[in-house]
Amino acid sequence: MILVTGASGTVGGAVAGRLAAAGFPLRLIARDPRRIAVGGPGVEAAGADFSDPAALARAFQGAERAFIATNDPLRPEQDENLLAAAARAGVKHVVRLSALTVTDADADDLITRWHRDCERRLEASGLLWTFVRPRSFMSNTLGWARSLVDGVVRAPFGSARVACVDPRDVAEVAVRALTEPGHEGRAYSVTGPAAISSAEQAQQLAETLGRRLRFEEISVDEAHRDLARRYPRPVADALAQHLCRRGANAKCQVERTVELVTGRPAACFRTWARDHAAAFRLTPVSQSEPVPEGS
Ligand SMILES: NC(=O)c1ccc[n+]([C@@H]2O[C@H](COP(=O)([O-])OP(=O)(O)OC[C@H]3O[C@@H](n4cnc5c(N)ncnc54)[C@H](OP(=O)(O)O)[C@@H]3O)[C@@H](O)[C@H]2O)c1
Numbered sequence: 001m002i003l004v005t006g007a008s009g010t011v012g013g014a015v016a017g018r019l020a021a022a023g024f025p026l027r028l029i030a031r032d033p034r035r036i037a038v039g040g041p042g043v044e045a046a047g048a049d050f051s052d053p054a055a056l057a058r059a060f061q062g063a064e065r066a067f068i069a070t071n072d073p074l075r076p077e078q079d080e081n082l083l084a085a086a087a088r089a090g091v092k093h094v095v096r097l098s099a100l101t102v103t104d105a106d107a108d109d110l111i112t113r114w115h116r117d118c119e120r121r122l123e124a125s126g127l128l129w130t131f132v133r134p135r136s137f138m139s140n141t142l143g144w145a146r147s148l149v150d151g152v153v154r155a156p157f158g159s160a161r162v163a164c165v166d167p168r169d170v171a172e173v174a175v176r177a178l179t180e181p182g183h184e185g186r187a188y189s190v191t192g193p194a195a196i197s198s199a200e201q202a203q204q205l206a207e208t209l210g211r212r213l214r215f216e217e218i219s220v221d222e223a224h225r226d227l228a229r230r231y232p233r234p235v236a237d238a239l240a241q242h243l244c245r246r247g248a249n250a251k252c253q254v255e256r257t258v259e260l261v262t263g264r265p266a267a268c269f270r271t272w273a274r275d276h277a278a279a280f281r282l283t284p285v286s287q288s289e290p291v292p293e294g295s
Helices: 010-021 053-060 076-089 110-124 138-148 167-179 198-209 220-230 233-247 257-262 269-275 277-282
Strands: 002-004 026-030 043-047 065-068 093-097 128-134 152-155 186-190 214-217
Touching (some): 010 167, 043 053, 053 076, 065 167, 093 167, 128 167, 138 269, 138 277, 167 257, 186 257, 269 277
Parallel strands (some): 002 026, 026 043, 065 093, 093 128
């Protein structure tokens, strides 16, 4: 049985969907299992909070492999709880969703340090591991949905290019690592097929939606103020530091990992935008919040 955490989230949900379609016995966890959309024969959805070691012990029982995705750099004990539960249950191989920022020698923000610590802890745990380290998700642009109502996209460093990745490709790499031999002890840098700027993303989105969008560059201070309204201060500070690394062109390197691991090329932003156009036309405000990047 494979255990998938974050199964109601962006990458965990896509990992769960692919594994379920391929017929693997699964246990999918989130705090509220009703938020897990994936089901089917051999698929069990369970509620477990990363802060609850007893619930995690129950969730990991019988698991041979696990996909671990967490999202709170202010609660590193949650990651410790997950590893302890995996080790106690006799899990053999953990595939961890990390972030490509860990390889940037000039990145030293809260989110980067947290991912580095989590990787080190897993390496030292004695479990077999694979790190999936994505660049920024293309889906972060869903955060623009609200301002699209006014026909405007606002972002800092509009011309800085980022090798952003389709989260479905991130999930596919994780699924290969979970289900095929030979991925143990590997750290995968996962990017899209090209580095594109926010202004280019806005232009491609406009073409996909068939409407005019104006790109407006804002300062990093403005972006930081906006982040601080939506995230705890230390997380907002870290996300602003990530924006500055983007501005320094530290996120533009393209890797061929998706093609090498899955046998097909990584999806481009146009494809992602086409497949998610409805979310930009109809996105309710609650779904238009960007997620912490840490990439
Ligand atoms: N966005 C990017 O550009 C980017 C790039 C590189 C790396 N990353 C990394 O990707 C990770 C986030 O992945 P994602 O975007 O797929 O996540 P996500 O969509 O934010 O979903 C988070 C998942 O974790 C679950 N979860 C959160 N807190 C929990 C808790 N206390 N107990 C149990 N489950 C909990 C949520 O379930 P419920 O809320 O339903 O319980 C949900 O299923 C982060 O580590 C981030 O640094 C992101």
